[in-house]
Amino acid sequence: MSIQIKNVSKRFGQFTALDQIDINVDTGELIALLGPSGSGKTSLLRIIAGLEAPDHGSILFHGENITSVNPKERGVGFVFQHYALFRHMTVFDNVAYGLKVRPRKTRPGKQEIKEKVKELLELVKLEAFAGRYPSQLSGGQRQRVALARALAVEPRVLLLDEPFGALDAKVRKELRRWLRKLHDEFNITSIFVTHDQEEALDVADRIVVMNQGKIEQQGSPEEVYEHPVSPFVYDFLGNFNLFHGRLKEGGLDYGQEQAEGERGSEPLKAVGYARPHDITIHREDIGGECIKAVVHYIHRVGPVVRIELKRIDTGEFLESEMMKEVFKELKLDAGEQVYIKPRELKVFIPEDYSI
Amino acid sequence: MAGHVPMTYGETSVSRKTVKGGSPLIKWAAISAALGFLLLFLVLPLMAIFVQAFEKGLAAYAAAVSDKDALSAIKLTLIVAAISVPLNAFFGIAAAWAITKFHFRGKNLLMTIIDLPFAVSPVIAGLIFVLMFSSHGLFGDFLFRHDLKIIFALPGIVLATIFVTLPFTARELIPLMQSQGSAEEEASMTLGAGGFQTFWRITLPNIKWGLLYGIILCNARAIGEFGAVSVVSGHIRGMTNTMPLHIEILYNEYQFSAAFAVASLMSLLAIATLVIKSLLERAGKEQAGIKELKE
Amino acid sequence: MNKKGKGRAGRKGVLPGFGLSLGFTVFYLSVLVLLPLSTIFINTAGMGWEKFFKTIFDPRVVASYKLSFGSSLIAGGINTVFGILLAWVLVRYQFPGKKLIDGLVDLPFALPTAVAGIALTTLYVPDGWIGRFLGFKVAFTPLGVIIALTFIGLPFVVRMVQPVLQNLEPELEEASASLGAGRAQTFWRVIFPELLPAALGGFALAFARSLGEYGSVVFISGNMPMKTEITPLLIMTKLEQYDYAGATAIAAVMLVISFILLLVINLLQWWSNRRYLEN
Numbered sequence: 001m002s003i004q005i006k007n008v009s010k011r012f013g014q015f016t017a018l019d020q021i022d023i024n025v026d027t028g029e030l031i032a033l034l035g036p037s038g039s040g041k042t043s044l045l046r047i048i049a050g051l052e053a054p055d056h057g058s059i060l061f062h063g064e065n066i067t068s069v070n071p072k073e074r075g076v077g078f079v080f081q082h083y084a085l086f087r088h089m090t091v092f093d094n095v096a097y098g099l100k101v102r103p104r105k106t107r108p109g110k111q112e113i114k115e116k117v118k119e120l121l122e123l124v125k126l127e128a129f130a131g132r133y134p135s136q137l138s139g140g141q142r143q144r145v146a147l148a149r150a151l152a153v154e155p156r157v158l159l160l161d162e163p164f165g166a167l168d169a170k171v172r173k174e175l176r177r178w179l180r181k182l183h184d185e186f187n188i189t190s191i192f193v194t195h196d197q198e199e200a201l202d203v204a205d206r207i208v209v210m211n212q213g214k215i216e217q218q219g220s221p222e223e224v225y226e227h228p229v230s231p232f233v234y235d236f237l238g239n240f241n242l243f244h245g246r247l248k249e250g251g252l253d254y255g256q257e258q259a260e261g262e263r264g265s266e267p268l269k270a271v272g273y274a275r276p277h278d279i280t281i282h283r284e285d286i287g288g289e290c291i292k293a294v295v296h297y298i299h300r301v302g303p304v305v306r307i308e309l310k311r312i313d314t315g316e317f318l319e320s321e322m323m324k325e326v327f328k329e330l331k332l333d334a335g336e337q338v339y340i341k342p343r344e345l346k347v348f349i350p351e352d353y354s355i
Numbered sequence: 356m357a358g359h360v361p362m363t364y365g366e367t368s369v370s371r372k373t374v375k376g377g378s379p380l381i382k383w384a385a386i387s388a389a390l391g392f393l394l395l396f397l398v399l400p401l402m403a404i405f406v407q408a409f410e411k412g413l414a415a416y417a418a419a420v421s422d423k424d425a426l427s428a429i430k431l432t433l434i435v436a437a438i439s440v441p442l443n444a445f446f447g448i449a450a451a452w453a454i455t456k457f458h459f460r461g462k463n464l465l466m467t468i469i470d471l472p473f474a475v476s477p478v479i480a481g482l483i484f485v486l487m488f489s490s491h492g493l494f495g496d497f498l499f500r501h502d503l504k505i506i507f508a509l510p511g512i513v514l515a516t517i518f519v520t521l522p523f524t525a526r527e528l529i530p531l532m533q534s535q536g537s538a539e540e541e542a543s544m545t546l547g548a549g550g551f552q553t554f555w556r557i558t559l560p561n562i563k564w565g566l567l568y569g570i571i572l573c574n575a576r577a578i579g580e581f582g583a584v585s586v587v588s589g590h591i592r593g594m595t596n597t598m599p600l601h602i603e604i605l606y607n608e609y610q611f612s613a614a615f616a617v618a619s620l621m622s623l624l625a626i627a628t629l630v631i632k633s634l635l636e637r638a639g640k641e642q643a644g645i646k647e648l649k650e
Numbered sequence: 651m652n653k654k655g656k657g658r659a660g661r662k663g664v665l666p667g668f669g670l671s672l673g674f675t676v677f678y679l680s681v682l683v684l685l686p687l688s689t690i691f692i693n694t695a696g697m698g699w700e701k702f703f704k705t706i707f708d709p710r711v712v713a714s715y716k717l718s719f720g721s722s723l724i725a726g727g728i729n730t731v732f733g734i735l736l737a738w739v740l741v742r743y744q745f746p747g748k749k750l751i752d753g754l755v756d757l758p759f760a761l762p763t764a765v766a767g768i769a770l771t772t773l774y775v776p777d778g779w780i781g782r783f784l785g786f787k788v789a790f791t792p793l794g795v796i797i798a799l800t801f802i803g804l805p806f807v808v809r810m811v812q813p814v815l816q817n818l819e820p821e822l823e824e825a826s827a828s829l830g831a832g833r834a835q836t837f838w839r840v841i842f843p844e845l846l847p848a849a850l851g852g853f854a855l856a857f858a859r860s861l862g863e864y865g866s867v868v869f870i871s872g873n874m875p876m877k878t879e880i881t882p883l884l885i886m887t888k889l890e891q892y893d894y895a896g897a898t899a900i901a902a903v904m905l906v907i908s909f910i911l912l913l914v915i916n917l918l919q920w921w922s923n924r925r926y927l928e929n
């Protein structure tokens with residue numbers, strides 16, 4: 001089932017939650033809507049599910065406009081952030097609910113329901129918990145019940161709202177991998193909302209980065225991570241260092257020592273971004289645009305060593321990451337003076353600037 | 356228990372912007388049915404009281420409420436409330452302190468006993484004091500020999516009223532203080548405050564709205580109690596007649612307008628109680644809200 | 651040196667006043683509640699089983715039990731249905747005058763029962779505001795008793811159900827809708843079971859209150875023996891005839907029933923907490 005989101009806008013009073021959103025989701029894709037809170041990602045998910053109506057625009061399932069179709073007839077499975085399990089029903093009854101509420105004509109028989117639920121509970125590895133109430137389960141187990149409940153109605157589309165948000169780090173990683181596996185087996189078109197970039201990069205086929213009701217960028221995890229199109233995306237997808245400087249031909253002039261006003265017109269100020277693992281540290285000045293800095297602090301735990309540095313010229317702090325072996329070769333100590341160079345610098349040119 | 360439902364604190368009413376309201380037909384049918392029910396059972400009786408009270412004109416109304424027996428009934432009612440309400444408020448604070456600040460065995464039993472008066476019929480509440488203090492009662496001989504009168508006198512009325520209204524403040528304060536915990540009091544003690552200072556400066560400001568709420572309800576019931584007082588009063592006009600008993604006598608003597616005139620005074624008091632009550636609820640919620648914000 | 655004292659502080663917490671507050675509480679309850687209530691059982695024990703049973707199974711007394719139980723059950727039922735409806739309307743809908751209505755619901759808690767009694771009677775007598783439109787008699791019949799008890803028990807279910815409804819997550823209904831349930835199915839299968847423990851609790855409270863109610867009923871019931879005489883009134887009547895033993899015996903029966911009800915209410919709460927509430 002493919003999903004098309006066409007020109008969807010939504011306002012809550014003065015607040016614009018979604019501003020002209022267009023997304024195409026192919027059949028069987030697993031998409032992550034990634035963004036900070038208030039970016040509109042959850043509103044979009046709820047509009048796709050039919051829990052909210054858009055002010056403008058339309059939602060198409062498989063080419064069919066379903067914008068005004070009731071949620072109960074859309075055939076979506078929705079997994080809620082806090083699971084929204086029915087606490088007065090056992091795990092079995094929760095999963096069976098969607099089958100039991102069908103009109104008599106399409107409702108499966110009792111035995112059939114029983115088998116189907118058993119199958120789903122096996123899938124989520126909770127066969128032994130069928131008779132328990134939600135309050136007797138751990139967070140991860142509840143999450144799996146919520147997923148089984150959503151899958152029971154054989155949805156055409158699976159929507160997950162911050163599916164792992166309320167779980168602790170270890171369980172979260174486990175469930176993440178499991179969700180990916182499940183998706184590969186069932187191949188249901190799925191969209192999940194998250195604010196955790198690691199989660200999105202890890203699980204999704206494609207990531208849609210959202211900010212203030214707009215799409216900042218969409219693409220594969222590699223694309224989005226390696227080639228962010230805006231400072232926001234760069235910022236949201238990981239740690240970074242800032243280099244303030246001026247634009248020059250072929251790059252950014254970020255050293256402080258260069259004289260100002262050399263070129264004819266006033267050079268445009270710009271900011272360069274570099275990931276910590278792209279900052280190299282050298283004992284000597286290797287030419288090019290090396291910057292002098294002092295090693296401020298060294299975090300040695302784990303295979304990757306993080307080094308905090310302080311620029312001598314501007315006093316700004318920078319962060320570098322390197323493998324332990326590289327670090328051992330360099331033999332760095334706190335307080336030492338070194339030369340640093342960004343291996344790769346991403347400069348976002350302001351829109352009104354043309355070269 | 357059977358008497359009132361404690362007010363709820365700091366409830367966060369979930370925003371419902373997204374739940375679809377259903378058809379407007381169902382909405383208005385539900386509202387009409389609910390309001391019709393209230394009209395029939397609450398609004399009409401309330402209106403009837405005032406209409407009947409003024410049926411014979413203002414002069415008759417004024418005469419009924421300034422009648423000598425009516426005035427003495429009002430005075431007695433106020434005296435009874437002035438004694439029983441503070442006693443029960445004090446009891447409520449002590450009981451809530453013991454129950455919420457300490458661990459001890461039998462706590463649940465103690466709470467059930469506090470609830471008992473709400474489960475007992477007011478008539479039985481009167482009866483038990485008759486069984487204790489009337490001339491045939493447990494202490495009858497003793498009282499007779501010392502020429503003490505409890506039943507058919509003020510002390511009996513006060514005892515019955517205390518019994519009936521005993522749980523109100525305790526029932527209000529226990530859940531409130533439970534939800535607040537003891538951390539603030541403990542902090543106060545570690546900062547060098549004494550027990551009484553801690554109570555006065557920390558606990559009391561935190562529970563003031565809940566306490567007032569309990570007192571208001573306790574007071575309304577104390578003033579309006581009929582069954583229990585009816586058993587122990589002896590119905591001596593101008594002596595042991597409270598306002599509700601006075602209304603009964605007037606009504607049974609077919610002095611309907613006079614009965615409703617006194618009843619209208621009590622209804623005004625009830626309305627005032629409701630207004631104060633909803634103000635206190637708001638204040639209590641705000642206080643709870645502020646606390647949550649601070650956290 | 652002062653080890654014993656320290657150990658105690660550790661167990662009881664650092665706050666003072668345990669002995670004083672608990673001592674006062676127990677003393678107050680003993681003198682004002684337990685001792686007086688025990689006189690009922692002391693006096694009953696003194697009257698002998700034969701006389702006791704004869705009193706409590708006297709046809710007139712049995713008729714009063716039937717009336718009290720029957721009308722309390724019906725009134726409680728009416729209040730449960732309308733209580734849920736009222737709570738629903740007050741939580742889910744916006745309409746003018748809502749705050750006023752919300753406040754008015756508590757009127758039966760604040761209005762003296764005798765005042766309520768005479769007001770309801772004037773409305774429902776054959777030539778009263780409501781009575782004149784009805785083709786049948788209400789005042790001075792068991793119907794009148796039900797009316798009075800409905801008034802008395804009105805706030806209980808509303809006030810128990812209202813907070814539960816207010817705190818119900820909207821996601822539950824959304825989950826139900828996304829799984830294909832219609833609005834009616836969602837109400838009966840998801841919302842109603844959530845409200846049920848609170849509604850049952852409110853019903854039990856209203857029922858317990860109604861059983862013992864006196865003031866609002868005696869005016870409207872007409873107090874005819876065997877027909878419209880409630881049990882608390884019978885106790886009153888026996889007392890006025892100086893039949894203390896008879897009054898006490900009936901009171902003992904009512905007390906035992908009240909205790910059982912109290913137990914049931916506590917069990918109900920314990921059961922619903924244990925089953926679905928988060929630990």
